[in-house]
Amino acid sequence: MQILNYIGYFLVSIGAAFLFLGGLGILRMPDLYTRLQAGTKASTLGAMSTILGIGFMQPEWMVKTIIIVIFIAIANPLSSHALARGSHKAHQLPYLKDENVGDAYEEEIENLQKNQKEEDK
Amino acid sequence: MDLFFIIIISVISLGAIFAVIRFIKGPTASDRVMALDTLSVMLIAVMVVLGFIMKRYIYIDVSLVYAVLGFIGVITIARYLEGGI
Amino acid sequence: MTHTEIILTVISLVVLIIAGFYAVMKKDLIHAVIATSVISLVLSLVFYLLQAPDVALTEAAIGIALSTIIFIITVRNTKRFEDK
16 A cells, blocks of 8 residues: 555645645734735645545544544634634724725625615614 | 654644744734634644654544634634624 | 654743743733633643643643633623733
């Protein structure tokens, strides 16, 4: 079973590279939302690939590694979404180079509230 | 221990050190929570690799518990920052 | 223990000291709660490296979920900033 071993080495290398890039992005990006983008997505792919590679190297552990991968794929985007929504509601603004660019999500929320009031009347 | 796994663990630990630096520097509470989230995912990967090196099947359970329970604290802090827990 | 595990343990202990100092010195209590959560996370890795996976399991389950929720509810019911 040499071929499974080689697939495992390849996946673990890819995963470690993506985890390193996630850490680098978390350190270098300018504001919260880009940091969230770099940190969560890259580290999710990195962790999933590393754990799946270990599962390929040791085929008796495959079931438990697949369970861990499924739980990471569910839980990590969930916490990222909750964090982005909460910090936007706490009025933490993104970093804008151009002052003319507006906040589309804020306008959407205002329009929704306006429509709600008109429906109430 | 194989040289390959030493390099893998060193690279992931370097990323984790970057996350710790962001945790120390980060201006607001949201940055720190995000650094905590990324750090927990990196530690899950390191724990699985260490369990493979030590050849113990039972060691995988710790990272399984982290993967199941790790997001509850982050969601609680995010709900507090939003204003309605 | 091999050399890699000893180096990992030393790095983890340094991070533990930094986070503990941070949790004590901060005036914003939410930052202190997050630092407590980081302490629990890294302490679990130290237990894992010292080959005690049952203790690491308990630390993971209690430290990252239960104690964070209890601290956040406490901060919400009192106040967020500590007095000078």
